Every structure is written in structure tokens, then in C-alpha cells.
Amino acid sequence: MTSSSFSSDASTTSTNPTALPSEEALEILLSPDGYYTYLNIPKPDPSLLASKFASPTQHPSLASSSDAYDHAIDLDLVKKNYRRLSLRHHPDRKTGDPETFRILHRAKVVLSSAKLRREYDLVGLDLDDEDDLDGHHHEDGESHGDGDANGGGGKGGAEKHADGGGDGANSSGKGEGGGKSSTETVMGHLASTTLAAVLQMVVRTGLMGLVSVLVTRYAILTYLALGGLAFIATRIYSALKKTLAKLNVTSMKDVLSPLTIALGIYCMYRGRRFVASPTTDGVEDVGNASGTLAEESGKEHDNITYARWSWTFWFGETIVMTLFLTNSFENATVALTTGFSILSFFITLWLRGKFWRYATLLGFEGIIALLVVMAFPIMEMILEEIVQDKMRKVGEKIRAHDARTKERLRKRKHASSSSS
Numbered sequence: 001m002t003s004s005s006f007s008s009d010a011s012t013t014s015t016n017p018t019a020l021p022s023e024e025a026l027e028i029l030l031s032p033d034g035y036y037t038y039l040n041i042p043k044p045d046p047s048l049l050a051s052k053f054a055s056p057t058q059h060p061s062l063a064s065s066s067d068a069y070d071h072a073i074d075l076d077l078v079k080k081n082y083r084r085l086s087l088r089h090h091p092d093r094k095t096g097d098p099e100t101f102r103i104l105h106r107a108k109v110v111l112s113s114a115k116l117r118r119e120y121d122l123v124g125l126d127l128d129d130e131d132d133l134d135g136h137h138h139e140d141g142e143s144h145g146d147g148d149a150n151g152g153g154g155k156g157g158a159e160k161h162a163d164g165g166g167d168g169a170n171s172s173g174k175g176e177g178g179g180k181s182s183t184e185t186v187m188g189h190l191a192s193t194t195l196a197a198v199l200q201m202v203v204r205t206g207l208m209g210l211v212s213v214l215v216t217r218y219a220i221l222t223y224l225a226l227g228g229l230a231f232i233a234t235r236i237y238s239a240l241k242k243t244l245a246k247l248n249v250t251s252m253k254d255v256l257s258p259l260t261i262a263l264g265i266y267c268m269y270r271g272r273r274f275v276a277s278p279t280t281d282g283v284e285d286v287g288n289a290s291g292t293l294a295e296e297s298g299k300e301h302d303n304i305t306y307a308r309w310s311w312t313f314w315f316g317e318t319i320v321m322t323l324f325l326t327n328s329f330e331n332a333t334v335a336l337t338t339g340f341s342i343l344s345f346f347i348t349l350w351l352r353g354k355f356w357r358y359a360t361l362l363g364f365e366g367i368i369a370l371l372v373v374m375a376f377p378i379m380e381m382i383l384e385e386i387v388q389d390k391m392r393k394v395g396e397k398i399r400a401h402d403a404r405t406k407e408r409l410r411k412r413k414h415a416s417s418s419s420s
Contacts, residue, residue: 017081019088022097032124032402035107039081044072070114082108123395191376198369204324209358216268229262264319271313309352317348
């Protein structure tokens with residue numbers, strides 16, 4: 001019996017599959033829609049292959065067709081036909097072949113899973129059949145152990161594997177909910193990476209605001225922060241001295257980073273301690289020796305008014321923000337550090353150590369994080385639909401080419417038989 005005599009049409013009268021020699025069986029299994037053909041399973045109506053993102057409320061027809069597609073396969077028939085064929089192709093049998101049996105097992109797994117079957121029906125080929133290698137070989141090894149040394153238990157091992165295959169299909173089918181397509185995996189990684197970067201930015205902005213708004217206003221908090229950073233620098237230096245035979249400029253970068261942040265915090269603290277020049281009515285002049293603007297001043301204590309902002313404070317704030325951004329990357333290049341310095345230069349000119357401006361910046365970053373959480377699932381759905389549409393068109397071309405090839409071979413065979 002040849003492969004042309006097989007049909008996966010729903011009108012198939014007999015549900016019992018015919019076991020062919022391994023080479024011919026493998027050829028059928030690897031052909032378009034070969035899983036349906038060789039296991040003699042009626043293929044679902046392609047019109048039922050609706051979007052998996054269809055909503056029952058917004059698109060009831062699509063959702064109902066999608067649900068009908070998921071239940072269009074008789075799983076008991078798949079298991080029964082798989083058992084029949086596995087008795088011939090199991091490696092423990094004389095007529096068996098490991099590769100044919102592996103593909104046959106994969107066919108059962110795919111047809112038993114709505115998700116895998118949906119992906120298979122797009123093209124008509126199993127693009128991920130290698131994923132079944134490890135699990136199949138493990139099961140195959142167990143079934144080999146059931147036979148005796150002479151292979152006399154081959155039939156028993158094959159039958160045991162076939163009977164256990166039903167549960168294996170169900171366990172593999174669980175991947176329907178847990179398994180992810182390549183598109184979902186890529187978008188998931190991209191979304192998690194972007195969200196992690198935004199959340200890291202939020203945390204660093206919060207720390208920066210805490211230092212700028214609170215710590216540098218009070219001497220005791222400033223000196224505690226400086227002492228903590230100095231302690232961290234000494235601990236890093238001790239660790240590097242133990243692990244490295246010789247310290248160089250690159251290795252000392254980790255030691256200099258907390259010390260430089262401490263320098264920036266001290267500049268911010270000193271920048272808030274410049275005395276503004278008071279007038280007779282208690283209001284500062286427009287300018288003073290420290291370059292402080294009168295509209296930015298206003299803290300008065302014992303007839304002495306301190307500047308709320310100065311260029312020294314700006315310098316320290318720029319240093320701290322630059323290092324906070326640079327330390328977010330393990331191997332920050334000179335160009336990246338320069339870019340962060342320029343960015344910090346302009347941001348700190350706007351922030352000026354004011355609480356409400358830091359709160360505004362945190363709110364903006366929170367909106368970005370919310371947009372990432374909302375946008376990436378939508379982008380995933382759109383990209384998945386585009387990929388599925390392209391794969392569906394590729395599948396149509398593959399099936400058409402396969403049909404033309406079979407028809408051409410049939411005509412050649414008919415012509416050669418007529419001439420003879």
C-alpha cells in the first residue's frame with residue numbers, strides 16, 4: 001500500500017491505521033499533515049482555526065470556533081491508533097525503527113495537545129519535533145528494561161510503552177498551558193528586561209531623591225552616609241586585595257565609586273550651607289557671593305538665611321546621579337559614562353533638590369512602567385497574529401507543492417506501468 005492511498009479527510013470510513021514499513025511510514029509522517037495521515041485521524045476543518053486571542057464577548061463566533069477546534073480531535077482514537085502502530089515500529093521489535101518510533105510518538109503528543117496541534121496545522125509540519133527527544137528517549141530506555149536480554153520481551157515492552165503512551169500524551173499535553181511559542185518567549189524576555197530596567201530606574205531615582213531632599217539637609221545624616229560609603233569602599237578594597245595579585249586602575253574603579261558618591265553628597269551638603277545676603281526687611285538680594293538666586297533662597301535661622309540651591313549643590317547632585325546611572329551597567333564604557341554625565345547635567349538643573357520635582361520624575365517613571373505592563377501583551381498578540389498569518393500562508397504553499405509532487409509522481413508511475 002502506498003502513501004497516496006492515505007487520506008486524512010474527515011470522511012474516512014475506517015479508523016484503523018495500516019502499519020507500513022519504517023521508511024515509508026517515516027516518509028508519510030514527515031510529509032505535510034502526515035501526523036493525521038499515518039495515524040488515520042480526521043483533520044479538523046481549517047475554518048475552525050481561529051485566533052487563540054478571540055474573546056467570547058467581543059467575538060463570539062471566533063471564540064466558539066476556536067473552542068470547537070480544540071475539541072475536534074478524538075483523543076481516544078489517537079491513543080488507540082498510536083498503540084496499534086507502536087507495536088510495529090517500537091525499537092524492541094524486529095520491524096521497529098528508533099527514528100520512526102520517535103516521530104510516531106511525537107505525532108501522538110502533538111495531536112493530543114490543542115496548542116501543539118494548532119501550531120502544527122498552521123504549516124502542516126512539526127517545527128519543534130526535536131523537543132520530544134529527551135522525554136522520548138527516557139521512556140524508551142524504561143521500556144527497553146522490560147524486555148529480556150534476547151529481546152524476547154520486546155513485544156511486552158512495546159505494549160507497555162504503548163499503554164503508557166496515553167498518560168504520556170496527557171502529561172505532554174500539559175505543555176499546552178505551560179509551553180510557550182518562540183514569539184511569546186521573545187516578547188516575554190523583552191518585556192521582563194524592559195520592566196526590570198524601568199523599576200531599577202525608579203529605585204535609583206527614589207534613592208537619589210532621598211539623598212538630595214533629606215540626607216543632605218541634616219549634618220548627622222550626611223556624616224552617617226559618608227561614613228557608610230567609606231566603610232563600603234574599604235571592604236571592597238580588602239576583598240580586591242585578597243583576590244587580585246596586583247591592583248590596577250580598572251579594579252580600583254569599584255573602590256573609587258562609593259568614594260566619589262561620598263564626594264558628591266558632601267558637595268550637596270555644603271551647597272546648602274552657603275549664607276545668602278539678607279536685606280533690611282529679611283529678604284535675600286538677587287545675587288550673592290556664592291551665586292545663589294534670591295528666588296531659590298528662603299531658609300532663615302537666627303537672622304541667617306541659607307541658600308536652598310547653589311552651583312556647588314548642583315555639582316554634587318550631578319556627580320551622584322551620574323554614578324547611580326553608570327553603576328546600573330556592569331561594563332560601562334567611557335562613551336556611556338559621558339552620555340550619563342550630560343544627561344545628569346540637564347536633569348539636575350531642573351531638579352535642584354526639590355521634593356515635588358523628584359516626585360514628578362518618579363510619577364513619570366511609574367507611568368512608563370505601567371505602559372510597559374500594558375503595551376507588551378498587546379504587542380505580543382499583534383506579533384503572534386502576524387506570525388501565524390505568515391505561517392498559514394507558508395503552510396498553504398507547502399501543501400500545494402506537496403500535492404503537485406505527489407500528482408506528478410502518480411502520473412509518472414501510471415505512465416511507466418502503461419508503457420510496460
